[in-house]
Amino acid sequence: MALTRRAFVTTLGLGGAVAGGYYLSGGRLIGPWSRPDADAAVTSGARLLLHNNENPLGPGDRAMEAIHAAMSDPDLPLARYSFATGAVTTGIAEKFGCERGNILLGCGSTQILRTATEAFTSPERALVIGSPSYEECPGMAAVVNAPIKALPLTGSKHLDLDAMADAATGSGLVFLCNPNNPTATVHSAQAVQGFVDRVLSASPETVIVIDEAYHEYVTDPAYESQVPLALETPQVVVARTFSKAFGMAGLRLGYALGHEDTIDRMSAVHFGMARNALALAAAAATLQDPARLDAEALRNTEARKFTMDWFASHGYEMTDSQCNFIFVRINRTAAEFRDACATHGVLVGRDFPPYENEWTRISIGTMEEMQQAVEVFGDVLEVPAAITSAA
Numbered sequence: 001m002a003l004t005r006r007a008f009v010t011t012l013g014l015g016g017a018v019a020g021g022y023y024l025s026g027g028r029l030i031g032p033w034s035r036p037d038a039d040a041a042v043t044s045g046a047r048l049l050l051h052n053n054e055n056p057l058g059p060g061d062r063a064m065e066a067i068h069a070a071m072s073d074p075d076l077p078l079a080r081y082s083f084a085t086g087a088v089t090t091g092i093a094e095k096f097g098c099e100r101g102n103i104l105l106g107c108g109s110t111q112i113l114r115t116a117t118e119a120f121t122s123p124e125r126a127l128v129i130g131s132p133s134y135e136e137c138p139g140m141a142a143v144v145n146a147p148i149k150a151l152p153l154t155g156s157k158h159l160d161l162d163a164m165a166d167a168a169t170g171s172g173l174v175f176l177c178n179p180n181n182p183t184a185t186v187h188s189a190q191a192v193q194g195f196v197d198r199v200l201s202a203s204p205e206t207v208i209v210i211d212e213a214y215h216e217y218v219t220d221p222a223y224e225s226q227v228p229l230a231l232e233t234p235q236v237v238v239a240r241t242f243s244k245a246f247g248m249a250g251l252r253l254g255y256a257l258g259h260e261d262t263i264d265r266m267s268a269v270h271f272g273m274a275r276n277a278l279a280l281a282a283a284a285a286t287l288q289d290p291a292r293l294d295a296e297a298l299r300n301t302e303a304r305k306f307t308m309d310w311f312a313s314h315g316y317e318m319t320d321s322q323c324n325f326i327f328v329r330i331n332r333t334a335a336e337f338r339d340a341c342a343t344h345g346v347l348v349g350r351d352f353p354p355y356e357n358e359w360t361r362i363s364i365g366t367m368e369e370m371q372q373a374v375e376v377f378g379d380v381l382e383v384p385a386a387i388t389s390a391a
């Protein structure tokens with residue numbers, strides 16, 4: 001099914017105000033960074049921000065120390081266009097055993113996805129995507145007037161790899177979000193590699209972008225990153241971000257990993273001054289702090305399990321989340337649930353058509369935040385008090 005720009009925007013249901021925040025034209029709900037001491041900055045009065053899949057702890061200590069040092073470094077004045085990318089690209093190259101030419105930095109992975117869409121789609125070369133999935137590529141495809149082939153998910157809320165492969169022939173770009181946002185489902189390494197083989201066999205010129213924004217949170221042993229495949233396959237690119245597990249959503253830094261020829265094609269249409277000195281300093285430091293990343297993954301796994309166990313104990317259906325958010329069938333509209341939670345000071349996710357009449361997305365905060373949140377969910381969903389307290 002191909003979508004026009006107008007049809008795509010209508011399908012997403014963008015625009016309008018909601019309790020606790022306001023939608024931008026790109027479908028993003030405005031909300032401040034969710035540090036505990038940021039409550040005073042929450043103009044809506046919200047106490048728990050469980051709507052944007054952020055790391056509630058923010059950057060680690062090493063990243064914060066690097067930011068402070070960069071702010072006072074006389075050789076890196078913040079009033080100048082100074083983009084010292086060497087330490088970051090070197091750190092990424094060392095992490096993945098590749099060359100710096102295999103890396104492209106961007107303003108979050110969102111810029112990477114927009115660049116890939118501009119580079120590889122056109123009015124004659126469509127974008128193929130599951131629906132719902134992360135919206136950056138379709139948004140950019142609409143700008144460049146590329147057709148959008150949006151394929152429904154499977155019954156288990158996974159991306160339908162067979163349908164996407166069938167639609168990929170002759171297309172410019174296939175976007176594979178793995179794990180998928182908003183459904184939190186993941187495909188195994190075997191399934192992804194088989195999908196790539198099938199697409200490229202039928203359509204060798206098609207590029208496949210695999211978004212691994214939530215890679216660090218996956219616990220499914222069948223999953224593997226496709227970075228090695230991207231480094232050796234010119235038609236595959238992996239997108240990563242510092243916004244999620246690294247806690248740097250407000251600093252805006254992401255990157256692509258791929259074959260040098262493919263990175264060169266993306267660089268030709270990439271705006272190179274979209275990075276900032278503080279993000280670069282923080283990223284270079286946090287790449288040297290793997291223990292902090294491991295601790296964050298464990299923290300999320302424990303809080304996610306607690307939240308999923310609570311919903312399961314009260315009979316609610318969920319996908320098998322592999323992210324720092326869950327996708328829950330609440331048996332009422334997402335808008336009703338969202339508005340009711342907001343009156344209790346909890347923000348949860350926006351609408352995700354075609355599931356907005358029964359399903360919602362809830363980001364995972366700290367364990368303490370989720371313990372508070374389930375009390376609100378119990379009230380909103382009218383779970384009997386005795387059952388709520390026993391969970």
